[in-house]
Amino acid sequence: MIEIENMSFWYKEKSKVFDSLTMKLEPGKIYGLLGENGVGKTTFLRLIAGLLFPEDGNCTVMDYTPGKRQPGFLSKIFYLPEEFMVTHQKADEYARNVGPFYPNFEYNHYATLMQEFGVDGEKKLHEMSFGQKKKAMISLALACNTELLLLDEPTNGLDIPSKSIFRRVVARAADENKCIIISTHQVRDLEFLIDPIVILERNNVLLNESVESITRKLKFAVLPYIPEDALYSEPMMGGYGVVVPNPDGEESKVNIELLFNAAIANRARFAEWFN
Numbered sequence: 001m002i003e004i005e006n007m008s009f010w011y012k013e014k015s016k017v018f019d020s021l022t023m024k025l026e027p028g029k030i031y032g033l034l035g036e037n038g039v040g041k042t043t044f045l046r047l048i049a050g051l052l053f054p055e056d057g058n059c060t061v062m063d064y065t066p067g068k069r070q071p072g073f074l075s076k077i078f079y080l081p082e083e084f085m086v087t088h089q090k091a092d093e094y095a096r097n098v099g100p101f102y103p104n105f106e107y108n109h110y111a112t113l114m115q116e117f118g119v120d121g122e123k124k125l126h127e128m129s130f131g132q133k134k135k136a137m138i139s140l141a142l143a144c145n146t147e148l149l150l151l152d153e154p155t156n157g158l159d160i161p162s163k164s165i166f167r168r169v170v171a172r173a174a175d176e177n178k179c180i181i182i183s184t185h186q187v188r189d190l191e192f193l194i195d196p197i198v199i200l201e202r203n204n205v206l207l208n209e210s211v212e213s214i215t216r217k218l219k220f221a222v223l224p225y226i227p228e229d230a231l232y233s234e235p236m237m238g239g240y241g242v243v244v245p246n247p248d249g250e251e252s253k254v255n256i257e258l259l260f261n262a263a264i265a266n267r268a269r270f271a272e273w274f275n
């Protein structure tokens with residue numbers, strides 16, 4: 001669905017955000033896009049959406065060149081930025097105006113999602129709180145039913161019940177033809193939703209792997225001690241949260257925060273294991 005080949009991008013040439021980045025993203029998945037502050041997650045989403053243009057290399061999305069912003073392409077993707085300007089329209093009115101640009105948009109689906117999130121669509125968008133606006137825009141994004149959905153920090157601003165609803169409605173929206181990419185720092189909000197996990201690092205991608213492949217190679221545990229072969233450990237309730245190599249393929253549940261910290265602390269080993 002998304003093929004990126006030797007793509008370089010910079011705002012200022014002497015500090016490249018991406019330098020010859022190559023990666024593939026497939027349909028039927030909900031990707032979790034992680035990375036330290038300033039590493040380029042938003043830039044990555046904007047390149048895929050065609051709002052920024054690669055300086056070098058190629059980025060092809062569903063056989064389109066995003067930067068050309070062709071109508072066929074625009075009707076197949078929905079990009080929801082972390083922060084957005086809203087109009088003075090009522091949320092429902094806005095959905096009725098924007099939705100028809102997307103061939104698979106269903107107003108009833110939008111209305112059901114708004115009800116599920118408990119947002120009053122008769123309220124004007126600019127009079128809503130940040131969380132209410134976010135839920136209205138998430139409802140619209142999902143109801144547009146596009147092949148590609150790009151969500152930048154979608155759970156930022158959502159209260160605890162809304163985060164559960166978000167996980168439920170996104171899981172329900174996923175199907176084999178769709179690719180959903182969620183950029184987030186709130187990994188605990190999305191622990192059981194995102195798979196594969198993509199970790200960006202300065203200039204490039206450090207990891208792009210399914211949870212299954214990660215847990216085949218790594219074991220996550222809470223132990224009363226730090227094992228000698230620990231790739232990463234940190235104190236937590238009950239002992240230490242540790243990430244260790246998993247030569248015997250023992251089953252464990254991925255802890256994304258531990259994975260992230262282990263990857264950052266062991267860049268070379270991760271590159272060797274996973275590439």
Ligand SMILES: Nc1ncnc2c1ncn2[C@@H]1O[C@H](COP(=O)(O)OP(=O)(O)OP(=O)(O)O)[C@@H](O)[C@H]1O
Binds near residue numbers: 012039041043
């Ligand atoms: N409009 C811009 N002009 C110049 N530099 C920019 C611009 N937007 C972003 N940058 C720089 O590009 C790099 C990547 O920024 P980006 O916002 O993509 O990172 P991010 O991973 O989304 O960060 P965060 O996790 O803090 O949201 C940063 O070093 C940032 O300072």
